[in-house]
Amino acid sequence: IYTLAIESSCDDTSAAVLCNDKVLSNIVAGQKVHEEYGGVVPELASRAHQQNIVPVVEMAIKKAGISKENLNCIAFTQGPGLMGSLLVGGSFAKSLSLGLNIPLIAINHMKAHILAHFIDEDGYDKPTFPFIALTISGGHTQIVKVSSFFDMEIIGETTDDAVGEAFDKSAKILGLPYPGGPLIDKYAQLGNPKAFPFTKPKVDGLNFSFSGLKTQILYFVQKKVAENENFIVENLNDICASIQYTIIQILMDKLKLAVAETGITQITIGGGVSANSGIRNTLKEAETKYGWKTYIPKFEYTTDNAAMIGIVGYYNFLEENFSTSDVVSKARIEF
Numbered sequence: 001i002y003t004l005a006i007e008s009s010c011d012d013t014s015a016a017v018l019c020n021d022k023v024l025s026n027i028v029a030g031q032k033v034h035e036e037y038g039g040v041v042p043e044l045a046s047r048a049h050q051q052n053i054v055p056v057v058e059m060a061i062k063k064a065g066i067s068k069e070n071l072n073c074i075a076f077t078q079g080p081g082l083m084g085s086l087l088v089g090g091s092f093a094k095s096l097s098l099g100l101n102i103p104l105i106a107i108n109h110m111k112a113h114i115l116a117h118f119i120d121e122d123g124y125d126k127p128t129f130p131f132i133a134l135t136i137s138g139g140h141t142q143i144v145k146v147s148s149f150f151d152m153e154i155i156g157e158t159t160d161d162a163v164g165e166a167f168d169k170s171a172k173i174l175g176l177p178y179p180g181g182p183l184i185d186k187y188a189q190l191g192n193p194k195a196f197p198f199t200k201p202k203v204d205g206l207n208f209s210f211s212g213l214k215t216q217i218l219y220f221v222q223k224k225v226a227e228n229e230n231f232i233v234e235n236l237n238d239i240c241a242s243i244q245y246t247i248i249q250i251l252m253d254k255l256k257l258a259v260a261e262t263g264i265t266q267i268t269i270g271g272g273v274s275a276n277s278g279i280r281n282t283l284k285e286a287e288t289k290y291g292w293k294t295y296i297p298k299f300e301y302t303t304d305n306a307a308m309i310g311i312v313g314y315y316n317f318l319e320e321n322f323s324t325s326d327v328v329s330k331a332r333i334e335f
């Protein structure tokens, strides 16, 4: 089965071609235009998608070594995401499915971040059901109990900022460019994680809160800079290591609670923040420390990419879960 997948929920235009559960191509066109604004500008994102969508899809099909007549279905991101961005990928997918007369399959972006683990890749094991998925991205922080490809339940989520935002906003406080998450990771690797202790928020159950941490970091940095204007440059590695360490402890506390509550010890991570080296190392260590089995996706399937949309599309195709051509894009979407 050849699946063409299209992802355009935020600021990356991506297209992939899968043969069954194997990825033949996965093209991602990022958008540099947002950097100078310190965040994604929705109107600019939507316009860039319009420019990118045709070449990106053509490149994905060409790189897969097939022609569009070989395609069996088209999967696309229905939501959640930026409406203007979703509409570009959605309309394109609809038109192409009508033109080629093949089924259209609407996919939930957050479920795709979770199910990216089912892409067949050498050296990567697939989890077995049920498992606990920790989805950590720019817009979401969720703990999901995954019972099958189509049956999943959110058992914890953030009540304010997402983990990715916590990284990016902390980076902004330190004067680092957007998106600052990867830079915090880079400097953290050279610093002492216990140099500056930050307090973890107290949130009941499996939910998260990150906005208090951001404020705490802001006040801490302002106070230190008032005492020594070179505080940030002199301590950048230690500050980043301490911030990252605190975030990881917050995530690990909730994962331990989720394991205790569900009795499930298979843990997967997904979403852009799962590229973080500290999180990856901590989860690997948890295998021996707590006896968990942890699954960390291949780097290119952590941030936004169409291959993850394609794998969910493929499993929906097998069940004949098709969408009709009146399916609409949704900025917010239920699980």
Ligand code: ATP
Residues within 6 Å of the ligand: 009, 010, 080, 081, 109, 113, 136, 137, 138, 139, 140, 163, 164, 165, 167, 168, 179, 180, 181, 182, 183, 185, 271, 272, 273, 274, 275, 276, 277, 302, 303, 304
């Ligand atoms: P969503 O999936 O919720 O719609 P999104 O698609 O914008 O959000 P992703 O592309 O999945 O988010 O992830 C982007 C986020 O990941 C950004 O906040 C970025 O800073 C963060 N990120 C990427 N790499 C790292 C890293 N190595 N360490 C920490 N954060 C990182």
Ligand code: FE
Residues within 6 Å of the ligand: 109, 113, 137, 138, 271, 272, 303, 304
């Ligand atoms: Fe995403």
